[in-house]
Amino acid sequence: MASKLCLQLFLLLAFITPHLTSARHLHNHKPSLLFPEHLIGSSKNDNIVEGIHKVKAYLQHYGYFSNENANTLSTDAFDDDLESAIKSYQKFSKLKVSGVLDKETLQQMSKPRCGVRDTFVSVAQQEHENKNTNIEIGGSHYTFYFNNVTWPAEKKHLSYGFIHNYPPQFVDPLVRAFETWEDNTKFSFFLAPRVQTADILVSFERGDHGDYQAFDGEGGILAHSLGAVDGRVHFDADEPWESGPIEDRVDLESVALHELGHTLGLGHSREPSAVMYAFMDPGVYKTHLTIDDIEGIRALYGA
The missing domain is CATH 3.40.390.10 (Collagenase (Catalytic Domain))
Known part of the structure; x- marks a missing residue:
């Protein structure tokens, strides 16, 4: 062969x-910083955060927002939908699940990566789609x-x-x-x-x-x-x-x-x-x- x-x-x-x-x-050309440092520590309690729409665009690209969220993606509002999307991203990336844009989460988002979205149907999701469990199954x-x-x-x-x-x-x-x-x-x-x-x-x-x-x-x-x-x-x-x-x-x-x-x-x-x-x-x-x-x-x- x-x-x-x-x-x-x-x-x-x-x-x-x-x-x-x-x-x-x-x-x-040289790469630029993907997200501004002032976003570190942002959370839903901050309400409006300048530049947060860039995080929304990133998460939308990789499948963490549904089409129902389209009207809010261009705003800098740190709302419930964004917090939920960040938590999903943190869970998939094996980070601390907090819904807060901590330093580790923004560093992960800034890494070079494949452009294909992350939200797929996993074996565990098929078996536990209605249960609040870890998405891993059988290792x-x-x-x-x-x-x-x-x-x-x-x-x-x-x-x-x-x-x-x-x-x-x-x-x-x-x-x-x-x-x-x-x-x-x-x-x-x-x-x-x-x-x-x-x-x-x-x-x-x-x-x-x-x-x-x-x-x-x-x-x-x-x-x-x-x-x-x-x-x-x-x-x-x-x-x-x-x-x-x-x-x-x-x-x-x-x-x-x-x-x-x-x-x-x-x-x-x-x-x-x-x-x-x-x-x-x-x-x-x-x-x-x-x-x-x-x-x-x-x-x-x-x-």
């Missing part, structure tokens, strides 16, 4: 190299992608392709990420003979790139996937990408392994060591699936 993927890699590089640009020029922290779509049972051989001048130096880490999922699932992956027919399309994008999930420059959102069957995987071209654990750089293989998990139907895990954990600090290297990741994918498709 490894020799097959190596052949695919050779053919791919031969085809795309003349058209590609160096990823050394993919990022061009598992995995969840499923929010639309609950999976690949059909007969679709186990998935093709992939690279578009929009995908950098050649990041083909090999992406192929290794495919290999890791192939070694732990019933799926196999192969380079599409024509990119137009690929099940999974991978690309580097900037800003608003046509999927209603705009990137935000260096820091913040690193990448996102549009889930199973859709198959699109996008990396933010403004991030300081590298191949390997290098300080202050983002490891492409680690993030790719995470995004491919979304492409297979997994959501975010609450376990920080898991590949499917939403946050990825620069210099972190995650190239092996954890028990939680493997249990999650087997819950979707069987052992």
